Amino acid sequence: MSSCATVGYIPFGPTGTSAEAGWLAEHLSLDVRLAGEAPSLNDGLARTPSYEDVEAVVEDLLGHSAVLAEGPGGLIWASVLRAHGYGGAVTVLPYLNPRRWDDVAAIAVYRRFARDGDRVFVGSTPSAAIYRSLGIPATVGEPYGIDDRSFRLRAGTASTRLRLGIPRGRMLIYAGRLQRDKDLYRLLRACIKARLLFDDLQVVIATHVEDQQYAERARGGLEGDGHFHFVSDLTPDHLADLYAEADVFATASTSHFETFGRAPAEALACGTPAIAPRYDGFIEVLDQPGGTLVDVVADHAGAPCADEEHLLRAIYDVLSARGSATRSEVSLAARRRFARTVTINRLGYLRAATPALPSPAASAAVPATAAPALPAAWRRALGELVALPPAQALDRLWQRGDHERLAAHDAEFVDGVRRSLCATPGQADVDLRACL
Numbered sequence: 001m002s003s004c005a006t007v008g009y010i011p012f013g014p015t016g017t018s019a020e021a022g023w024l025a026e027h028l029s030l031d032v033r034l035a036g037e038a039p040s041l042n043d044g045l046a047r048t049p050s051y052e053d054v055e056a057v058v059e060d061l062l063g064h065s066a067v068l069a070e071g072p073g074g075l076i077w078a079s080v081l082r083a084h085g086y087g088g089a090v091t092v093l094p095y096l097n098p099r100r101w102d103d104v105a106a107i108a109v110y111r112r113f114a115r116d117g118d119r120v121f122v123g124s125t126p127s128a129a130i131y132r133s134l135g136i137p138a139t140v141g142e143p144y145g146i147d148d149r150s151f152r153l154r155a156g157t158a159s160t161r162l163r164l165g166i167p168r169g170r171m172l173i174y175a176g177r178l179q180r181d182k183d184l185y186r187l188l189r190a191c192i193k194a195r196l197l198f199d200d201l202q203v204v205i206a207t208h209v210e211d212q213q214y215a216e217r218a219r220g221g222l223e224g225d226g227h228f229h230f231v232s233d234l235t236p237d238h239l240a241d242l243y244a245e246a247d248v249f250a251t252a253s254t255s256h257f258e259t260f261g262r263a264p265a266e267a268l269a270c271g272t273p274a275i276a277p278r279y280d281g282f283i284e285v286l287d288q289p290g291g292t293l294v295d296v297v298a299d300h301a302g303a304p305c306a307d308e309e310h311l312l313r314a315i316y317d318v319l320s321a322r323g324s325a326t327r328s329e330v331s332l333a334a335r336r337r338f339a340r341t342v343t344i345n346r347l348g349y350l351r352a353a354t355p356a357l358p359s360p361a362a363s364a365a366v367p368a369t370a371a372p373a374l375p376a377a378w379r380r381a382l383g384e385l386v387a388l389p390p391a392q393a394l395d396r397l398w399q400r401g402d403h404e405r406l407a408a409h410d411a412e413f414v415d416g417v418r419r420s421l422c423a424t425p426g427q428a429d430v431d432l433r434a435c436l
Contacts, residue, residue, distance in 0.1 A: 006031045007350050008064040010057070012071045012095070014040045020070065020144055027344045028351060035061060041073025045102040045403040048076075051395075058084050065089075066350050072096055072103045075110035075120075075136075079394050082113035089117035089355040091347065093143065096257050097127050097280075097421065098134060099414050101378060101406040107134045108382050109397060112390035119358055121346065123260025124281035126421045133371040139358070140284075142260040145343030150236040151243070151269040153331045160241035166229050169200030170319055173246040173272075175239060175263045178210035178230075181255040183305060184218055188228075190252070190312045195227060198319055204246070205230045206239060243270035248318040250275040251282075252306040254296065256418045261285035268334035271327030275314045277306040280421040288337065290330035292318065296422045303415065304422045372416025375409035 009032050011018040016036040025032040038057045039049035058080050061067050066089045069077040074092035081090060098104055114136075122128050123142040131138035161171075172191060176182055184205070191203045205228070207215075215230075222228040234242070243249065249267035254277055261281040264274035273290040276282035286293055292314045299305040336342065349355045374382070381402065385393050396402075 005066075005351060006033055006064045008033050008035060008061040008067040010035045010038050010061075010067065010069040010074065010077050012040070012042055014038065023144060023340065023344060024068070024347065024350075027341060028348060030350060033061075033064060040071070041076045042071035043073075044100070044407075045105065045397055046400050046407070048398060048400070051398050054080055055084070058086075062086050065352075066091065066355050068093065068347075068350070070095065072098070072106060075106045076397060078118065079106075079110050079113045079390075082115070083391055083394055089115075089119070089349075091118070091350070092120045094120065094122060094131075095259065097122075097259055097417055098130055099256050099417055100410040101381075101403065101413070104134065104374070104378060104382070104413070105385065105397060105403070105406075107131075107136055108385055109390075109393050111135050112386070112393055117355055117358075119349075123258070124284060124421075126280050126283070127259035130372065130417065130420055141343065141346045142262075142338075143344055143346045145338045145340040146262060146266050146269055147236055148269065148335055148339035148341055150240045151266040152240070152335065153271050153328065154240055154244040157241035157244045160238050161245045164229065164231055164242075166202050166204060166245075167226075169202050170198050171202045171204060171246045172248050172250055172315065172319075173204045173206060173242055173267070174249070174251055175206040175243070175266070176251065176253070178205065178207040178215045178218070180211060180214050181257060182251070182253045183255075184214075184252070186306060186308060187250060187252040187311070188218060188222070190250075190308055190315060191228075193312050194315045194319070197316060201227060201319070203228045204242060206234055206242060207232050208234075240266070240270055243267045243272050246272050248273050248275060248315060250311070250315060252277065252294075252308075252311060254279045254304045254306065254418065254422065256414055256421065264291070265334060265338040268330055269338060271331040273318045273325075273330065275311065275318065277304075278422065279304065279306075285338075288330075288333040289325035290333070304418050372413060372420050375412050377406055377409055378413070381406055 007030050009021040018034055021032045021034050024030055035057050039053050068091040070093050072094045078090040120136050120138045121141050121143055122138045125140050128138040128140045195201050219230055249264055249272050259281050264276050265285050267274045268290055274286055275292045276286055277296050278293040279296050294310045294314055295307045296304045297307045385396055
């Protein structure tokens, strides 16, 4: 690494620390300078901090050879940097799919400031297709992958199971947020039916974030059934122990938020077969030994959801030991694909004092999906936004009144995003760039 190469780092939230910045420094031996006092631009335009506060952070970043910003708001940071004359490369890790007016407006403004050396990484091909339909040449890849020090084949895991009071027997695990968009009730219904087929089945729901009302209803519906276990705030090693103890990981989630299937990737790295809907990042994560995809159908409201019958069948097949791959084979394949020591090399270009342009392979065309349509009110607002000079378009992001009005159409856009995330490649029928 050149002694001149430094990387400015803007974390997702307004915190003074960042585990991700530490990983970058550790694995790539980079000189990473954390923008510790940076306010978050990921909370929506209605809650955007003052422009003066953002400018103060940007001034300290201008001398770095590259800047990496986390979250959808990273595109706004990139725009402000360029408005202040920054000529280095900017990398953005949105982590999330575009899902609201704020995201689409930020993309439209960023396109006025983008340069060839910039990179935007997202965790799935369907997500990249949505970003590309909005004019962002996103690259598929999750640079931080999974912690391969914890998520691997493990010995001595029974002690964690015993400590948590989970009896012996077959075990199914779900790990992730316990919130409505994860469709946990659908998974639990399938698990209740699976219990009729396997009387020793233990079902573990491991969560770190939960909607209290949604979680209480889930727990209440299973009160008195000693085969369902809700555990929370596990350390990575304890969660890895449970993955290793489990016979199968399963989820019914068709969420429109995260783009990378992190939990099933972790389970696979521990040698545990994984089941998930044919949706967003799951499609690619489960494309390996031990992975099973479940068809997606429309629910009563026309929204995509996992086919419960197929989900139950997949659980039955795995618990009946019908898989052909050994745990070692499953783990090896997953660790080769998702281990952080491997995936973080996607950011290896940051080692250069002047990061090279993305290669043609990194910018290769992503198969198109059915692009989500923009609400009519957004089309009009975007037309006005892109007609402005770049600096004035950026300033418009801080004019909150319009954003609150346009955010009323977020749910309409999300419906289209969710359909796009389960669309078959090649079904594109709208190019949103025509509106931008």
